[in-house]
Amino acid sequence: MELTPDETTLFTVWGLDISETVGFTWGVMILLTLTSILVTRNLRPDVPPNRWRTTLEVIVTAIQSQIEEISPRASRHVLYFSGTLFLFIAFSNLLLVVPGFTPPTASLSTTAALALSVLIAVPLFGITRQGIGGYLKTYVQPSVVMLPFNIISEFSRGISLAIRLYGNVMSGAVIAGILLGVAPFFFPVVMDVLGLLTGLIQAYIFAILATVYISSATATAGKPLPKEKDK
Amino acid sequence: MSVDWITVLAQIGNFLVLVWLLKRFLYKPILNGIDARESEIAARMGEAEIAQKQASVAEAAFLEQKRALLVDNSEQVERFRQQTEKEKDTLLAVTRESLEREKQEWQAHLNSERDRFISELQLASAETLYQLVRRALRDLADEDLEERIGLHVIGKLKSMKPELVSAAGNAEQAVATTHKPLPDRTQEKIRTALAGLAPDLELGFTTDPGQAPGLILRVGSVQVAWTVDSYTDELTGMLSERLASGGTGWMQNHG
Numbered sequence: 001m002e003l004t005p006d007e008t009t010l011f012t013v014w015g016l017d018i019s020e021t022v023g024f025t026w027g028v029m030i031l032l033t034l035t036s037i038l039v040t041r042n043l044r045p046d047v048p049p050n051r052w053r054t055t056l057e058v059i060v061t062a063i064q065s066q067i068e069e070i071s072p073r074a075s076r077h078v079l080y081f082s083g084t085l086f087l088f089i090a091f092s093n094l095l096l097v098v099p100g101f102t103p104p105t106a107s108l109s110t111t112a113a114l115a116l117s118v119l120i121a122v123p124l125f126g127i128t129r130q131g132i133g134g135y136l137k138t139y140v141q142p143s144v145v146m147l148p149f150n151i152i153s154e155f156s157r158g159i160s161l162a163i164r165l166y167g168n169v170m171s172g173a174v175i176a177g178i179l180l181g182v183a184p185f186f187f188p189v190v191m192d193v194l195g196l197l198t199g200l201i202q203a204y205i206f207a208i209l210a211t212v213y214i215s216s217a218t219a220t221a222g223k224p225l226p227k228e229k230d231k
Numbered sequence: 232m233s234v235d236w237i238t239v240l241a242q243i244g245n246f247l248v249l250v251w252l253l254k255r256f257l258y259k260p261i262l263n264g265i266d267a268r269e270s271e272i273a274a275r276m277g278e279a280e281i282a283q284k285q286a287s288v289a290e291a292a293f294l295e296q297k298r299a300l301l302v303d304n305s306e307q308v309e310r311f312r313q314q315t316e317k318e319k320d321t322l323l324a325v326t327r328e329s330l331e332r333e334k335q336e337w338q339a340h341l342n343s344e345r346d347r348f349i350s351e352l353q354l355a356s357a358e359t360l361y362q363l364v365r366r367a368l369r370d371l372a373d374e375d376l377e378e379r380i381g382l383h384v385i386g387k388l389k390s391m392k393p394e395l396v397s398a399a400g401n402a403e404q405a406v407a408t409t410h411k412p413l414p415d416r417t418q419e420k421i422r423t424a425l426a427g428l429a430p431d432l433e434l435g436f437t438t439d440p441g442q443a444p445g446l447i448l449r450v451g452s453v454q455v456a457w458t459v460d461s462y463t464d465e466l467t468g469m470l471s472e473r474l475a476s477g478g479t480g481w482m483q484n485h486g
Contacts, residue, residue: 021238025245033252040260049264060261080258084250104242109235113242172469 005102006109019105028091028104059087066208071215077128078214081121081215085114086207095198097192103199111166118210126217135217161209168202347465355445356470357463361410361444364459377409378417384446384457385424392428393449402451405432410444412436 010023039052048058067074092103092110104110126135129192139150179191365376384407388395407413407421414438422434423449432450445458 006238008235009424019235020236022241022245025242027251029245029252032249033256036253036257036260040256040264042446043260043264053261053264056257057261057265060258061265064262076262079262080254083258084246084253087253088249107235107238107242108233109238113246116239117243117246127262167270188347215435 002111005104006107008102020102021104024102025104025110026096027101028088028095031095032087032091050214063207066213070208070211071218074211074215074218075129078125078211078218079123082207082211082214085118085210086203089114089206090200091205093203094196096195096199105166105199105202108166111161111163114206115161117157118161118213119154121210122154122157122213122217125214129218138217157213161206164202164205168198312323349471353460353463353467354472356466357443357459360462360466361459373416375414377411377413378420380409380446380457381413381417381421382424384448384455385421386429387455387457388424388448391455395453395455396429400451403431403433405434405448405450406437407434408439408442408447408449410438410439410440410442412438413446 005020005024008020009017010020011018013017017073020081036056039056060079060083063086064079067079067082085158089105092105095101096103105114123135129135140147141150175191301372309354361376368374368376368379405425413421418436425432429450443458443460443463445456447454447456447458
């Protein structure tokens with residue numbers, strides 16, 4: 001039984017084997033980007049929004065409101081980061097229903113990559129917000145004794161994120177594989193439906209946890225950030 | 232189950248690219264669109280608020296104008312009423328004046344008619360009186376009226392001799408005018424009587440049908456006359472009195 005799509009080659013480019021993980025990731029990326037381009041290409045304030053644009057607005061504003069609930073002073077970069085995490089994981093998991101599609105999130109490499117991204121993003125957001133000195137000071141809070149524990153906590157946070165996402169997505173696939181052997185015509189459908197639900201929940205949890213980590217790293221007693229606006 | 236670190240790196244790269252792509256094509260357009268719409272809605276609400284304030288101001292101005300107009304209207308109505316009253320009074324005065332004038336004209340016309348009537352009456356009366364007296368005189372005394380008039384005038388001339396002589400002065404001719412031609416006998420009597428008073432005067436006779444019956448003697452600037460005018464005047468006065476008393480009596484009887 002194959003547990004990771006990393007080892008399956010989807011196609012080869014210039015002698016380079018592209019695994020299912022990377023290939024399907026590109027697929028998800030293309031799907032999300034094309035949908036965004038198609039919906040937002042004729043975006044003018046004087047034109048009433050159509051249903052597609054409204055759908056995207058609902059998704060984006062829902063993500064934004066969730067982030068603002070966790071961190072009212074969060075910058076838009078947190079939205080870009082956490083929102084992309086959510087959309088990528090959610091769409092990867094939802095595309096499970098497409099025959100032949102293996103979610104990239106079922107690969108431990110993908111979940112590790114996402115966890116590493118969070119692991120790197122948290123200090124970066126913290127440094128951007130508080131400066132490098134202010135951020136490093138958080139490792140010796142409340143006292144210097146806590147430094148190793150804080151470092152371990154930081155790493156274990158990333159590892160737990162990666163394992164949680166991988167475990168959930170993979171378990172769904174493994175359970176579906178096992179049940180396929182028991183009752184090939186009935187259980188896979190139920191499991192796939194369940195997989196859709198758990199996939200969305202996992203996407204939500206992963207994005208929320210990433211936001212919580214980032215907000216905890218950026219939380220200071222200083223002045224609140226001014227409201228941002230993209231130019 | 233293992234972690235392929237090359238895949239991990241590739242996925243990190245893919246993820247970062249996806250973040251950039253979604254930021255470029257999803258978040259920015261969507262959020263900017265929402266912001267633009269929010270600001271547009273805010274601007275429109277601001278405009279609506281301004282428009283509402285302007286509408287309130289305009290409404291207040293309109294109400295004030297309406298109130299002023301009503302006041303002005305009532306003032307105008309009052310002014311028109313007074314003007315109409317004045318006009319009515321003027322017209323009434325003009326009408327009254329016109330009526331008064333017509334009444335006066337009518338009265339003048341009545342007076343002239345009355346005068347004309349009296350004049351005609353006088354003439355008729357004189358004529359009638361003259362005829363009656365003449366006939367009565369002829370029937371009762373077998374005398375001619377013209378002759379009697381002539382003798383009467385001569386009688387008068389005798390008493391007026393000094394005045395007549397001085398008035399005649401250098402006059403050489405006297406003229407006796409009568410209503411009808413006098414008989415020759417009467418003419419001769421008068422001529423004889425006048426020759427007794429003023430021998431140098433030459434008497435001529437003439438007639439004037441418009442003159443009242445009687446005789447008028449003109450010597451120079453002096454005129455001696457006897458006509459039935461005084462009698463007819465008296466008769467007319469008596470008739471007028473009788474008419475007036477009769478009219479009053481009639482009014483009393485039937486009023």
